[in-house]
Amino acid sequence: MLRLYDNLSSGNGYKVRLLLSLLDVPFERVELDIDRGETRTPQFLAKNPNGRVPLLELGPGDRIAESNAILCYLAEATSYLPQARRARAAMLEWLFFEQYSHEPNIATPRYWITHNLLTADRATVLPEKRRLGHAALAVMERHLAAHPFFVGEAPTVADISLYAYTHVAPEGGFDLGPYAAVRGWLARIAAIPGYVPITAWVGREVTMEEASARAPAASL
Amino acid sequence: MLRLYDNLSSGNGYKVRLLLSLLDVPFERVELDIDRGETRTPQFLAKNPNGRVPLLELGPGDRIAESNAILCYLAEATSYLPQARRARAAMLEWLFFEQYSHEPNIATPRYWITHNLLTADRATVLPEKRRLGHAALAVMERHLAAHPFFVGEAPTVADISLYAYTHVAPEGGFDLGPYAAVRGWLARIAAIPGYVPITAWVGREVTMEEASARAPAASL
Numbered sequence: 001m002l003r004l005y006d007n008l009s010s011g012n013g014y015k016v017r018l019l020l021s022l023l024d025v026p027f028e029r030v031e032l033d034i035d036r037g038e039t040r041t042p043q044f045l046a047k048n049p050n051g052r053v054p055l056l057e058l059g060p061g062d063r064i065a066e067s068n069a070i071l072c073y074l075a076e077a078t079s080y081l082p083q084a085r086r087a088r089a090a091m092l093e094w095l096f097f098e099q100y101s102h103e104p105n106i107a108t109p110r111y112w113i114t115h116n117l118l119t120a121d122r123a124t125v126l127p128e129k130r131r132l133g134h135a136a137l138a139v140m141e142r143h144l145a146a147h148p149f150f151v152g153e154a155p156t157v158a159d160i161s162l163y164a165y166t167h168v169a170p171e172g173g174f175d176l177g178p179y180a181a182v183r184g185w186l187a188r189i190a191a192i193p194g195y196v197p198i199t200a201w202v203g204r205e206v207t208m209e210e211a212s213a214r215a216p217a218a219s220l
Numbered sequence: 221m222l223r224l225y226d227n228l229s230s231g232n233g234y235k236v237r238l239l240l241s242l243l244d245v246p247f248e249r250v251e252l253d254i255d256r257g258e259t260r261t262p263q264f265l266a267k268n269p270n271g272r273v274p275l276l277e278l279g280p281g282d283r284i285a286e287s288n289a290i291l292c293y294l295a296e297a298t299s300y301l302p303q304a305r306r307a308r309a310a311m312l313e314w315l316f317f318e319q320y321s322h323e324p325n326i327a328t329p330r331y332w333i334t335h336n337l338l339t340a341d342r343a344t345v346l347p348e349k350r351r352l353g354h355a356a357l358a359v360m361e362r363h364l365a366a367h368p369f370f371v372g373e374a375p376t377v378a379d380i381s382l383y384a385y386t387h388v389a390p391e392g393g394f395d396l397g398p399y400a401a402v403r404g405w406l407a408r409i410a411a412i413p414g415y416v417p418i419t420a421w422v423g424r425e426v427t428m429e430e431a432s433a434r435a436p437a438a439s440l
Contacts, residue, residue, distance in 0.1 A: 049362055049363075073306075085293065097270065125341075139270050
């Protein structure tokens with residue numbers, strides 16, 4: 001069974017949980033407390049030297065980091081990963097847009113606010129993040145005003161990736177009111193059979209101690 | 221012929237120039253002055269709503285943004301794009317690492333310093349970017365101490381992507397002295413036949429006016 005090192009409040013982790021649920025793939029989960037530095041312990045850094053969740057464990061010593069790389073791996077041979085070369089390029093465009101133009105400006109303020117980490121230094125860069133976050137939402141709005149999903153006529157991992165932090169953007173102070181096409185698209189994603197909300201995951205939990213003592217049973 | 225909207229000082233643009241050169245694929249280039257806002261004009265925003273270079277034009281109205289998405293598209297069916305599912309996941313891990321953990325911390329200080337944009341506000345976040353940039357270099361060093369390239373035994377687009385801003389990291393104040401494995405890898409990349417340096421591109425240049433009047437001749 002696949003094993004996901006995760007944090008329930010993380011949108012990056014949620015991307016993986018959501019896709020696994022949509023694909024009806026079972027997995028076990030290890031919850032790490034990022035506020036207590038559990039992703040920066042020697043034990044976890046041995047698994048992911050970059051010290052971040054989500055991290056997907058396929059088997060003994062075989063792990064994939066980076067949420068969007070995990071999505072592409074899991075979506076292989078499903079409708080969530082376009083096969084045509086040009087469509088795959090479009091999907092990757094949106095995945096890199098998500099990590100560069102969207103996540104640092106929309107997810108980071110949410111993290112600071114909901115985890116009580118909005119220091120004075122961070123408050124000074126917040127207006128610029130707000131401006132860039134709204135610019136990213138405007139790029140999405142423009143696309144979704146003319147297309148039902150980000151690539152083609154059905155949801156792909158580009159939609160799963162962008163959904164994760166967009167649907168909780170208001171928790172970071174972003175009003176989605178002006179983005180009608182984005183709101184319509186959020187509703188289409190939430191209506192997909194198998195959809196799960198961000199923090200309502202129910203299933204098998206494994207502690208970090210168990211995870212370190214025992215490799216996951218079998219790869220996908 | 222492919223057309224690349226570009227800026228010679230941009231490492232993201234260089235990734236594409238370097239791969240096209242290694243693959244011996246001809247292209248024409250449009251230089252945009254990012255300091256004068258040429259990527260945010262209505263004319264350019266009509267081509268890329270996210271207002272960034274590089275942007276690869278394949279044909280009339282058909283364009284790919286995001287440097288790492290462009291690399292994957294161009295590398296299709298070459299040795300630079302791994303075919304196996306697990307190797308492709310590893311390649312994507314490094315590409316997302318590059319855009320999230322590396323570029324914002326290593327490329328951005330270089331941009332501020334070399335373009336005289338280091339304002340007081342930016343100077344306050346510079347120490348944190350330095351810390352995170354060195355953390356990214358340490359992750360690379362750890363990997364390269366045990367492997368010749370980022371994925372497998374030969375260079376892939378993961379190497380091209382990470383090479384671009386790593387080899388000019390000293391221009392942003394990063395001393396690569398402590399990273400012996402990284403320096404050895406940089407030398408291996410620079411030794412690949414077809415290698416071109418970052419700002420020495422020579423070839424057909426097209427002005428923005430010409431580019432807007434005439435679509436590129438033919439797609440790849």
